[in-house]
Amino acid sequence: xxxxxxVGVSLDKALLGQFDELIAGQGYMNRSEAVxxxxxDRLSAKQLGDPAADAVAGIFLVYDHHSTTLTNKLLHLxxxxxxxxxxxxxxxxDHHNCLEIIIVKGKVKxxxxxxxxxxxxxxxxxxxxxxxxxx
Amino acid sequence: xxxxxxVGVSLDKALLGQFDELIAGQGYMNRSEAVxxxxxDRLSAKQLGDPAADAVAGIFLVYDHHSTTLTNKLLHLxxxxxxxxxxxxxxxxDHHNCLEIIIVKGKVKxxxxxxxxxxxxxxxxxxxxxxxxxx
Amino acid sequence: xxxxxxVGVSLDKALLGQFDELIAGQGYMNRSEAVxxxxxDRLSAKQLGDPAADAVAGIFLVYDHHSTTLTNKLLHLxxxxxxxxxxxxxxxxDHHNCLEIIIVKGKVKxxxxxxxxxxxxxxxxxxxxxxxxxx
Amino acid sequence: xxxxxxVGVSLDKALLGQFDELIAGQGYMNRSEAVxxxxxDRLSAKQLGDPAADAVAGIFLVYDHHSTTLTNKLLHLxxxxxxxxxxxxxxxxDHHNCLEIIIVKGKVKxxxxxxxxxxxxxxxxxxxxxxxxxx
Numbered sequence: 001x002x003x004x005x006x007v008g009v010s011l012d013k014a015l016l017g018q019f020d021e022l023i024a025g026q027g028y029m030n031r032s033e034a035v036x037x038x039x040x041d042r043l044s045a046k047q048l049g050d051p052a053a054d055a056v057a058g059i060f061l062v063y064d065h066h067s068t069t070l071t072n073k074l075l076h077l078x079x080x081x082x083x084x085x086x087x088x089x090x091x092x093x094d095h096h097n098c099l100e101i102i103i104v105k106g107k108v109k110x111x112x113x114x115x116x117x118x119x120x121x122x123x124x125x126x127x128x129x130x131x132x133x134x135x
Numbered sequence: 136x137x138x139x140x141x142v143g144v145s146l147d148k149a150l151l152g153q154f155d156e157l158i159a160g161q162g163y164m165n166r167s168e169a170v171x172x173x174x175x176d177r178l179s180a181k182q183l184g185d186p187a188a189d190a191v192a193g194i195f196l197v198y199d200h201h202s203t204t205l206t207n208k209l210l211h212l213x214x215x216x217x218x219x220x221x222x223x224x225x226x227x228x229d230h231h232n233c234l235e236i237i238i239v240k241g242k243v244k245x246x247x248x249x250x251x252x253x254x255x256x257x258x259x260x261x262x263x264x265x266x267x268x269x270x
Numbered sequence: 271x272x273x274x275x276x277v278g279v280s281l282d283k284a285l286l287g288q289f290d291e292l293i294a295g296q297g298y299m300n301r302s303e304a305v306x307x308x309x310x311d312r313l314s315a316k317q318l319g320d321p322a323a324d325a326v327a328g329i330f331l332v333y334d335h336h337s338t339t340l341t342n343k344l345l346h347l348x349x350x351x352x353x354x355x356x357x358x359x360x361x362x363x364d365h366h367n368c369l370e371i372i373i374v375k376g377k378v379k380x381x382x383x384x385x386x387x388x389x390x391x392x393x394x395x396x397x398x399x400x401x402x403x404x405x
Numbered sequence: 406x407x408x409x410x411x412v413g414v415s416l417d418k419a420l421l422g423q424f425d426e427l428i429a430g431q432g433y434m435n436r437s438e439a440v441x442x443x444x445x446d447r448l449s450a451k452q453l454g455d456p457a458a459d460a461v462a463g464i465f466l467v468y469d470h471h472s473t474t475l476t477n478k479l480l481h482l483x484x485x486x487x488x489x490x491x492x493x494x495x496x497x498x499d500h501h502n503c504l505e506i507i508i509v510k511g512k513v514k515x516x517x518x519x520x521x522x523x524x525x526x527x528x529x530x531x532x533x534x535x536x537x538x539x540x
Contacts, residue, residue: 130265
């Protein structure tokens with residue numbers, strides 16, 4: 001159970017109207033929830049600017065599954081890096097393309113280095129990493 | 136088997152030196168591979184600017200697993216949206232926080248709308264969507 | 271004189287502590303100001319997702335000032351586009367490089383098209399556009 | 406006069422076709438120029454990840470020009486920071502809003518700190534910084 005505090009924020013009526021419209025469109029039931037999310041989002045983004053911060057990430061790799069040696073190389077990379085590899089998920093997108101999502105925990109800098117290594121492997125066509133910092 | 140074409144690119148030696156250093160640090164074995172990835176990356180980013188483009192995405196949600204009704208709401212949202220929900224993966228981050236990654240295929244605009252709805256649910260603390268367009 | 275409304279937001283004490291630390295580091299004197307800025311920032315970002323929205327932008331171009339015909343081409347582009355070119359500023363960065371900032375007002379889509387055209391001119395080494403939507 | 410080197414890149418015909426279409430739409434006259442820009446863009450982005458790298462930036466501030474003390478505070482901040490303030494430009498957007506663009510040179514980290522301070526001043530409604538690293 002968390003310890004709540006009530007904070008008052010003064011807002012221009014026009015600005016408030018636009019904000020209410022935005023968050024209603026997204027599905028928020030009340031402003032407090034939306035403001036909390038804005039704050040958490042900003043804190044997470046700020047944390048990710050620090051290479052030494054802890055983060056959890058999904059490394060998305062799109063590759064041609066006919067690259068037979070790629071899977072081995074990806075596995076080796078996962079074992080070589082001192083990161084907590086939490087899980088991975090493999091999806092068939094179409095006849096040629098697979099999407100592999102490798103979920104890792106660790107320092108921002110180390111996650112980025114692993115993602116760079118994986119993305120640069122021959123056969124990997126696209127890579128994009130989603131990082132979140134939970135403080 | 137794909138049909139390759141060889142393209143010549145003229146580059147300033149200083150610029151080439153910096154590029155070689157960058158891609159060696161990332162792990163690339165040759166320049167062609169690195170240039171191809173730059174091109175694919177740009178094409179994917181361009182595509183994602185079009186709300187009607189096809190994409191695959193992972194919607195990352197961090198939530199307190201004590202929010203008992205949240206799981207049901209997330210399931211309802213997945214069934215209500217005409218998107219191809221491919222898979223989902225659930226991870227325990229710490230005592231309070233779970234990470235749920237919901238993988239969807241569909242139009243950019245619809246994925247964004249679903250992600251907004253999920254992110255705005257009470258109990259969801261952080262949400263961040265990773266979208267990729269495979270042309 | 272604007273019409274203010276006071277809104278109450280419930281926040282977890284731990285989250286509030288982190289937020290207070292973040293905004294104190296940035297120089298905010300009070301939370302209301304920081305929350306208003308978060309909201310305006312989000313609204314502006316949302317608006318920029320709409321190609322038809324009004325925006326103001328600075329198109330930053332780094333180019334070698336020895337490219338003698340480039341300045342003419344840039345001027346022609348400014349005259350060819352039905353955008354409100356507000357001003358431009360030219361800076362000497364070093365012996366080779368100039369930075370030109372062209373400030374324009376118009377629809378998001380038209381600004382992007384003009385920025386693409388300018389960035390693709392021979393001699394322009396780097397281009398990066400900063401867009402803001404003021405609602 | 407720069408020292409050019411010709412590099413060969415092997416590309417899938419389908420990928421090449423998409424790339425040609427993309428760059429023609431942006432206005433490029435040839436592929437070399439487009440590939441060079443992709444490379445410079447990536448190098449600049451990589452550099453900006455280093456807080457100690459040199460950069461040039463435009464700090465965009467939207468503020469209500471009825472905030473009479475703001476201009477003074479902005480000037481003080483410019484003098485207090487050991488950054489090379491190159492120029493500034495001031496535009497009237499509408500009856501209430503001004504856009505001030507302050508162009509600075511310095512280390513990424515210091516530019517960010519100055520931008521944070523300016524953005525957090527009372528009266529500044531929106532701030533967004535455009536940073537470029539020229540290596």
